[in-house]
Amino acid sequence: MLRCSGLPFLPGNTFQDIGRRKFHKSHHFDQRNHVCILVDAKRPGIGGKPLLETDTPDYELPSLYPPRYAPSRPSWLEYDRQVLCFHGYFQEEHQVRKVRILYYLEDETMQISEPRTLNSGIPQGCLVTRQRIPRPPPYDGEFTSLLDLNINHTVQLFDRVYTVTGCDEFTRRFLNRLGVSVPGPVEQPTDPATELRKQQDSAKLAKLPAYKIDTLGKFLQYDRKVLRFKGLWDDRASVFGDVHELEVLYHLSDETIEIKEKLPVNSGRDSNGMFLRRGRLPRTFDRLPTMGANIPVTVLNVIGGGLRGGRYLTDCVGIGKTEGDYYRDADLRIGARINVYGRTVLLTGCDQFTESYYREVYGLEDFTPLYGYSASREQFVSSRRADRELPPFNGWGTHEDSEGNCLTLEPKPPKIDFRKFVAYDRCSLRFGAQMVSNVRENNDRFFVISYHLSDDTISVYEIPIRNSGFRGGEFIKRRKLALPSQEQYSAERPACYRPEHFYLGATVRLQDHQFRVTNADIYALHFMEQHCEEFPLSNVGKIVQKLRDALQPHYKQYIARHMGKVVQTKIDGRPVSTVTYESLRDMLLELLQDGIVEQEIVTLCRLFSAESVEPARCDRELVRSAVHAQLTRALWSDLERTKEHIYHLEPINPDWVTPQRLCTIIKACKLPLDNALIDKMLQILNKNDAGLISVEDFLTMLDPLSVPSKPIQPLNIKHDVCFFTPYRVSGKLVNWDQLLAHIDLERTLTNQTT
Numbered sequence: 001m002l003r004c005s006g007l008p009f010l011p012g013n014t015f016q017d018i019g020r021r022k023f024h025k026s027h028h029f030d031q032r033n034h035v036c037i038l039v040d041a042k043r044p045g046i047g048g049k050p051l052l053e054t055d056t057p058d059y060e061l062p063s064l065y066p067p068r069y070a071p072s073r074p075s076w077l078e079y080d081r082q083v084l085c086f087h088g089y090f091q092e093e094h095q096v097r098k099v100r101i102l103y104y105l106e107d108e109t110m111q112i113s114e115p116r117t118l119n120s121g122i123p124q125g126c127l128v129t130r131q132r133i134p135r136p137p138p139y140d141g142e143f144t145s146l147l148d149l150n151i152n153h154t155v156q157l158f159d160r161v162y163t164v165t166g167c168d169e170f171t172r173r174f175l176n177r178l179g180v181s182v183p184g185p186v187e188q189p190t191d192p193a194t195e196l197r198k199q200q201d202s203a204k205l206a207k208l209p210a211y212k213i214d215t216l217g218k219f220l221q222y223d224r225k226v227l228r229f230k231g232l233w234d235d236r237a238s239v240f241g242d243v244h245e246l247e248v249l250y251h252l253s254d255e256t257i258e259i260k261e262k263l264p265v266n267s268g269r270d271s272n273g274m275f276l277r278r279g280r281l282p283r284t285f286d287r288l289p290t291m292g293a294n295i296p297v298t299v300l301n302v303i304g305g306g307l308r309g310g311r312y313l314t315d316c317v318g319i320g321k322t323e324g325d326y327y328r329d330a331d332l333r334i335g336a337r338i339n340v341y342g343r344t345v346l347l348t349g350c351d352q353f354t355e356s357y358y359r360e361v362y363g364l365e366d367f368t369p370l371y372g373y374s375a376s377r378e379q380f381v382s383s384r385r386a387d388r389e390l391p392p393f394n395g396w397g398t399h400e401d402s403e404g405n406c407l408t409l410e411p412k413p414p415k416i417d418f419r420k421f422v423a424y425d426r427c428s429l430r431f432g433a434q435m436v437s438n439v440r441e442n443n444d445r446f447f448v449i450s451y452h453l454s455d456d457t458i459s460v461y462e463i464p465i466r467n468s469g470f471r472g473g474e475f476i477k478r479r480k481l482a483l484p485s486q487e488q489y490s491a492e493r494p495a496c497y498r499p500e501h502f503y504l505g506a507t508v509r510l511q512d513h514q515f516r517v518t519n520a521d522i523y524a525l526h527f528m529e530q531h532c533e534e535f536p537l538s539n540v541g542k543i544v545q546k547l548r549d550a551l552q553p554h555y556k557q558y559i560a561r562h563m564g565k566v567v568q569t570k571i572d573g574r575p576v577s578t579v580t581y582e583s584l585r586d587m588l589l590e591l592l593q594d595g596i597v598e599q600e601i602v603t604l605c606r607l608f609s610a611e612s613v614e615p616a617r618c619d620r621e622l623v624r625s626a627v628h629a630q631l632t633r634a635l636w637s638d639l640e641r642t643k644e645h646i647y648h649l650e651p652i653n654p655d656w657v658t659p660q661r662l663c664t665i666i667k668a669c670k671l672p673l674d675n676a677l678i679d680k681m682l683q684i685l686n687k688n689d690a691g692l693i694s695v696e697d698f699l700t701m702l703d704p705l706s707v708p709s710k711p712i713q714p715l716n717i718k719h720d721v722c723f724f725t726p727y728r729v730s731g732k733l734v735n736w737d738q739l740l741a742h743i744d745l746e747r748t749l750t751n752q753t754t
Helices: 169-177 192-203 216-222 352-361 399-407 418-423 440-444 522-530 540-551 555-561 581-595 598-607 620-633 639-649 659-668 675-684 695-701 717-721 736-743 746-753
Strands: 029-032 035-038 083-092 095-104 109-114 125-131 154-157 160-167 226-234 243-251 256-261 274-279 299-303 311-314 337-340 343-350 428-436 446-452 457-462 473-479 507-510 513-520 567-571 574-580 733-735
Touching: 083 169, 095 125, 095 160, 095 192, 160 169, 226 352, 243 274, 243 343, 343 352, 428 440, 428 522, 446 473, 446 513, 522 598, 540 581, 540 598, 540 736, 574 581, 574 736, 581 598, 581 733, 620 675, 639 659, 639 695, 659 675, 733 736
Parallel strands: none
Antiparallel strands: 029 035, 083 095, 083 160, 095 109, 109 125, 154 160, 226 243, 226 343, 243 256, 256 274, 299 311, 337 343, 428 446, 428 513, 446 457, 457 473, 507 513, 567 574, 574 733
């Protein structure tokens, strides 16, 4: 029997010796004088193999007890619930991992566990379950015993070498009673990763106490003492404005102001009476405070390794702290005007407590209220604002939501382009990209960038690679992404990425991550070629014109120099002059250098391709199973309504419809099917000679009850049923004669010569 030293001695991890041919047992018994006796001589083992020293009957394991001192009762009864605990560690690469070794006296089993550490990044807990652990070779026939465990000793358990550094008090007393000398505990080495995490956590805490104003005394003195004023706000400058009667409350405990509106009976206004929520009121207000301006702790500098692992230095004495210009009790009096965020409020009276407060503190005696306030409406008409100026973006939500909050009191969701949504619903352009980073490991990560045409949003998915150290999956959620190098906190909406920003060879920056577009799927390339006015890099006319202008001065010399790369190939039984994509790419880069990009080269290769590409057909039963699975998952049961809709659209010939008409029917009936699955379903449906699709076959495809399909496991529609693979240009053949004929410089130069 063979065993790999890197595997535990468990069933399934041992292997038979395939070169062994003898399996007979040795002769251990004999018969003398018709009496069966045991032979005393030592005989070999099975197949004549000599027995090891540990396999002989005379071999005995060493005992823990002196002679005649062993316990009389069995171990499972004598040592029930008694466990010896040892502390130790083992080294793994650059980490020192601490463990706890438990030895169960009742059955001599062992268990190894590692204490869990927060944010360690490695699986911890139980490392070795409770079992009897064999010794390393050549004594793998024995098990690890209590004599192998002691402080400052090393023991190998399943290809890991553990160093015992300590034990508990019960273990020490038990070993001493057995006559085993137990040395003192040994200091464990420090783990570099743990020390680094402690330094990072300690750097986040302030090293000195933050600056704080003690307001407890003022609160205890002026708690529940409020100065109450009567006020007016003349809003007749607006279209339907009026004079509002207000009540201004100044809280002496924390110097905050609260304003309430007194609504007359049957005023027709829908309000809760709160004009200004309680808070400190600034004298002048021009913009919202920046993020972090009102926090109690001010960070002056960061010492060390930046925000990660650095040391924060706080303003502990309030040197850079500004008090701000706020209204106080000395600014409030009858006849004074205060600015409430752009609204001028006139104070017209006060109550008795306010009069006594100002008389005692400031020595005022005149508290005559203002009566009969009036002003003509015409003087406010000229001061109306024609255009509303939006405040700068504060970083919360999106620009569209912020504009909605500033324009109306009841914000509404941003409007979408409904025509564009209907035209490009579920249509997305997928590009393959590679991350460009200063970190070497990030350069090997590959992503799929999906641009959704219906709402101009972008989502990024990372392709998982085994043993790369990155989990893969969703990298950036679907959202609009702004172009780099723009002012983030401005009132204007930032310019976002458009479809024309993505092409082969482009470098884009998405949320501080730089990507280089290296590939695209066939649908994206076909869409850009069909809409070449929006994608100039896929416009064949412009690309050919660029080649014509570059080749015109030295056309014949350039063609003659590269004729060695042209190969005569038979395609569909006819000879064609072809050139590989790699050769064509080298020729174009030599001619135009930086004047041409990878997208333009791929467009030329697709247009003048010498190979005929037929769309791969899917398995009909697999497509039917996928369609039935999606319909069942969405609880769709509108088959009769679909039949009525088809008869309503095609009353004359309802048995055959065109593929375009059938797509319209599918969208009108809101069938919960993926666009890629719909395209493959149209390919496998029965058609006549005119290219029309059978309606009966289509309805049978949608009816899982009458014709049930084979159940399938959950699958990815785009990869397992409809093979959406990226377009591969490596090794493609380009029709050289057709390319030169399209450039049409031969005839142009001949006409100029004649």
